Each structure stands twice: as structure tokens, then as C-alpha cells.
Amino acid sequence: MTYCVGLCLDQGLVMASDSRTNAGVDYISSFSKLHVFQPAPDRLFVLLAAGSLATTQDVLNRIRRDLDYAENARAQGLQPGVSLLTANYLFEAAAYIGQLMVAVQNDYGPALRQAGVSPEATLILGGQIAGQPHGLFLIYPQGNFISATRETPYLQIGENKFGKPVLDRFANQELSLEHGARLCLVSLDGTARSNLTVAPPFEVAIYPRDSLALSHRLKFLADSPELVELSRSWEQSLARGFRELPRFAWEDSSSPA
Amino acid sequence: MTYCVGLCLDQGLVMASDSRTNAGVDYISSFSKLHVFQPAPDRLFVLLAAGSLATTQDVLNRIRRDLDYAENARAQGLQPGVSLLTANYLFEAAAYIGQLMVAVQNDYGPALRQAGVSPEATLILGGQIAGQPHGLFLIYPQGNFISATRETPYLQIGENKFGKPVLDRFANQELSLEHGARLCLVSLDGTARSNLTVAPPFEVAIYPRDSLALSHRLKFLADSPELVELSRSWEQSLARGFRELPRFAWEDSSSPA
Numbered sequence: 001m002t003y004c005v006g007l008c009l010d011q012g013l014v015m016a017s018d019s020r021t022n023a024g025v026d027y028i029s030s031f032s033k034l035h036v037f038q039p040a041p042d043r044l045f046v047l048l049a050a051g052s053l054a055t056t057q058d059v060l061n062r063i064r065r066d067l068d069y070a071e072n073a074r075a076q077g078l079q080p081g082v083s084l085l086t087a088n089y090l091f092e093a094a095a096y097i098g099q100l101m102v103a104v105q106n107d108y109g110p111a112l113r114q115a116g117v118s119p120e121a122t123l124i125l126g127g128q129i130a131g132q133p134h135g136l137f138l139i140y141p142q143g144n145f146i147s148a149t150r151e152t153p154y155l156q157i158g159e160n161k162f163g164k165p166v167l168d169r170f171a172n173q174e175l176s177l178e179h180g181a182r183l184c185l186v187s188l189d190g191t192a193r194s195n196l197t198v199a200p201p202f203e204v205a206i207y208p209r210d211s212l213a214l215s216h217r218l219k220f221l222a223d224s225p226e227l228v229e230l231s232r233s234w235e236q237s238l239a240r241g242f243r244e245l246p247r248f249a250w251e252d253s254s255s256p257a
Numbered sequence: 258m259t260y261c262v263g264l265c266l267d268q269g270l271v272m273a274s275d276s277r278t279n280a281g282v283d284y285i286s287s288f289s290k291l292h293v294f295q296p297a298p299d300r301l302f303v304l305l306a307a308g309s310l311a312t313t314q315d316v317l318n319r320i321r322r323d324l325d326y327a328e329n330a331r332a333q334g335l336q337p338g339v340s341l342l343t344a345n346y347l348f349e350a351a352a353y354i355g356q357l358m359v360a361v362q363n364d365y366g367p368a369l370r371q372a373g374v375s376p377e378a379t380l381i382l383g384g385q386i387a388g389q390p391h392g393l394f395l396i397y398p399q400g401n402f403i404s405a406t407r408e409t410p411y412l413q414i415g416e417n418k419f420g421k422p423v424l425d426r427f428a429n430q431e432l433s434l435e436h437g438a439r440l441c442l443v444s445l446d447g448t449a450r451s452n453l454t455v456a457p458p459f460e461v462a463i464y465p466r467d468s469l470a471l472s473h474r475l476k477f478l479a480d481s482p483e484l485v486e487l488s489r490s491w492e493q494s495l496a497r498g499f500r501e502l503p504r505f506a507w508e509d510s511s512s513p514a
Binding site for chain 2: 190
């Protein structure tokens with residue numbers, strides 16, 4: 001499994017993922033699920049991937065191939081085909097990637113389904129094209145997509161339930177990018193505690209709006225001091241909060257924690 | 258949907274449930290899912306129910322009928338059939354209730370499945386029979402069951418993922434019954450925020466071991482002051498914990514929350 005989360009904030013984007021990949025419970029490995037594309041200075045895209053690793057890797061392969069073809073075509077003075085370079089709006093990039101997802105699943109889905117395996121994958125696309133607002137999309141296995149909104153500034157893919165309550169409490173568009181990154185890490189950390197198929201390294205990309213460049217791309221190993229410290233701080237705050245919950249009417253108010 | 262949780266602690270049992278029942282999203286109502294049986298002074302049972310309401314209600318009907326039959330049989334000097342009165346061990350009560358679940362599903366399952374509806378239900382059984390330790394069982398739709406253990410003193414049924422992280426952090430057998438009740442309420446409260454199909458009233462039963470009687474049976478409406486205060490206290494602690502998370506290395510340590 002996988003857990004990825006993105007925040008679309010007034011100040012920009014925060015996108016985060018775990019790195020655990022498993023084929024069954026006895027074949028567990030680590031793959032990055034956060035991918036950055038900057039095919040031209042006027043555009044930046046970040047993809048988070050959940051679901052079939054073969055499908056998401058093939059989508060990435062095709063994105064890169066289409067960019068190569070586009071560059072070759074331009075070098076020869078030819079009209080380039082559709083790629084991340086031709087999108088004029090972020091939603092066009094989402095639609096293009098959705099089409100690649102459907103194409104990959106059409107190629108391998110029949111054989112996979114016969115073997116009882118799902119070819120499905122889900123992606124989060126964040127980014128900005130110069131002159132357009134920054135944005136965040138969730139691309140479904142069927143190629144359609146939704147975007148984050150002011151009311152719900154976060155999008156999740158993969159094992160999303162464990163980490164949702166903290167997002168429901170604190171995710172709002174006014175958060176700073178750094179608070180957004182901490183929120184994503186807390187959501188990831190809680191999920192990893194409750195589900196073995198979600199685990200560090202955690203990766204975080206921070207994109208300040210209109211900068212067309214990531215300000216930070218972070219990778220936290222399980223034993224990285226920053227992650228350990230954040231996890232311990234959160235745990236201690238929760239433990240204190242739990243101890244300080246109001247007592248029931250019948251209890252001695254000084255009852256021990 | 259539904260969310261129920263039980264804790265098996267050294268000091269006894271805490272069992273809690275929400276009360277929302279829905280048939281689709283446009284038919285939402287409120288039913289108690291916490292049921293207490295004390296068929297004789299030497300035994301007490303508490304059931305939490307999730308899944309098909311028709312199935313769980315019919316299981317309860319049959320439990321009550323079997324107890325009636327047993328009383329009538331005894332009054333007539335006849336050998337009573339199997340009921341909650343005949344169980345000598347708590348696991349025998351779990352097995353009996355599991356058999357009722359299978360019987361109900363066999364009666365209605367074929368017609369329900371033709372209509373695309375699941376007859377399945379899942380139960381948590383907690384209680385004690387005099388001379389035996391108190392215990393907590395999760396009874397599956399197939400009639401088999403598992404019990405809570407020292408390592409994992411909690412059992413959940415229904416919409417269980419949202420409320421699991423807080424249990425993974427704080428559930429341990431040394432908790433007092435009151436802290437256990439607060440933990441269940443925090444787990445329920447967080448779940449209700451993230452999932453519309455889980456909602457107050459929340460019900461909580463507290464059973465001190467070897468007492469063979471509930472010490473408290475609580476019902477919290479959405480606007481009951483104790484629940485509002487607990488929810489607010491927890492929210493404030495989380496918000497403070499979130500504000501106090503350690504800053505990233507590149508941040509001014511005084512950066513605003």
C-alpha cells in the first residue's frame with residue numbers, strides 16, 4: 001500500500017508521500033512515489049503515485065518519452081505531440097496524465113485481471129504553469145480527476161483513512177507552507193503507526209506559489225533526527241492532551257493520569 | 258455505517274458505540290448499538306453491533322427468545338436449551354452468538370444477496386461469568402471469533418480506521434476504566450468528524466471486573482456538555498501540539514503558528 005497527501009494552500013503546495021511498496025506481505029521494498037517534472041522554466045509538476053507500481057512507473061516512462069519526442073520534434077522544426085510541454089492549463093496536464101493511465105491499464109489490465117491483480121493506480125498532480133494559478137488534482141484510475149478546493153484543500157491517495165482526522169482538523173488554505181509540511185508529516189506518521197504497509201522514508205516537496213521551483217525537497221528516513229523529534233513532540237502533546245481530558249462527574253478531579 | 262470499540266483492561270471492560278444507522282445516504286436514523294444482558298446474577302454480557310441492522314436485531318431477538326425458553330423450561334423442570342444461561346465460559350457465549358449470526362444470515366442471506374445487499378454483521382461481546390476472567394471478543398459474520406489480548410487490548414467493528422491511530426498510541430491494559438472511557442470517546446469523536454455515517458449519541462458501558470454489574474452506562478448526545486467539553490479539550494490539545502511541533506532547520510524558530 002501507500003499513503004500520499006497534498007495540500008493546496010494560499011502560499012503554494014505541499015506534497016508528501018511514504019515510500020513503502022509491497023507485493024503481498026512477504027515482498028516489501030522501498031520506492032520513491034514523489035516525482036518532479038520541470039520540462040521548461042515556465043512550468044513545474046509534482047506527481048504522487050499510489051496503486052500498481054508497474055502502472056505508475058509506466059505512466060512516468062511515457063511522460064518522459066513524450067517529452068523526449070517533443071524536444072526532438074522541435075529540434076527538427078516539426079509540430080510536437082501532446083506532452084507536459086503542450087498543456088496550457090494545469091487541468092490539461094491532469095487530463096493528459098489521465099489518458100496515459102488509461103492507456104497503460106488497457107495494455108496490461110486484461111492479463112492482470114485474469115491473474116486476479118488490479119492494474120489500477122491513482123495519482124496526485126500538483127504544480128503551476130506560468131500565468132495560471134497553482135493547483136492540485138487527484139487523477140482516478142479511469143482518467144478523470146478532481147481538484148482541491150478552498151473548502152477541502154487536501155487530497156489523499158492510498159491508505160487514506162488513518163491520516164484523515166488530523167487533516168480534517170487542521171488543513172486550511174491559510175496554513176504556512178511549513179505548517180502544511182508538518183501537517184503532512186503528522187498525517188503520514190500516524191498512518192505508518194497503524195498500517196505496516198505505509199512507512200518511511202517520507203518525502204516532502206514544498207512549492208511556493210509563482211516561484212516555478214521547489215523551495216524544499218525533503219527526505220526523512222525512519223531514524224532521521226527531524227522526523228524522530230517531530231514524531232516525539234506530537235506523541236508527547238497527544239499524551240498530555242489525553243491526560244488532561246476533563247474527568248467524568250463521578251471522578252475525583254485529582255485522579256491520576 | 259457504525260463505529261464500535263471495546264477495551265479489555267486489567268480493571269475491567271469499556272465498551273462504546275455511536276448510534277448512526279444508514280440505508281444509503283438518504284435514509285439516516287439513530288439506533289442504539291449497545292445491548293446489555295444479565296440473565297442471571299452470576300453473568301453479565303454487553304454486545305456492540307455493526308453491519309446489517311436487520312441481522313443484528315434478529316440475533317438479539319433470538320438471544321432473548323432463547324432466554325425465555327430456558328426460563329420456561331426450568332419452570333417446568335425440563336432441561337433448558339442452549340442460551341446465554343448455559344455458557345460456562347465467555348467463549349461459549351461468543352460461540353453461541355456466532356451460531357445465531359450464521360443462522361440469521363442463512364435465513365435471509367440468499368434473498369438479500371440477490372438484491373445486492375449484504376446480510377453480514379459483526380459483533381463485539383464483552384462480559385464476565387462468575388469464576389471466570391472478564392473478556393472481550395470480536396465475533397465475525399462467519400461465526401468465528403477472536404479475543405482481545407494484553408498486546409492488543411482493543412477491538413473495533415464498523416468504520417474502524419479513522420479511530421485506530423489514537424488507540425494504537427494509548428490503549429494498554431493498565432489504563433483506568435475512566436481513562437479507557439475517555440479514549441473510546443476520543444476515538445469515536447475523531448471518527449465522527451471524518452465520516453458522516455458515524456455520529457452521536459455515543460453510548461459507553463463501563464464494567465469493573467468481578468462486579469457482575471455495570472458501574473456506568475452513559476449516553477452522550479451531540480450537544481451534551483460533557484461530550485462537548487471533552488471534544489473541545491482534545492481539539493485544543495491537538496491544536497497546541499500542532500503549533501508546538503519543532504520547526505524545520507531553515508525556519509526562524511519564532512515563526513508564527
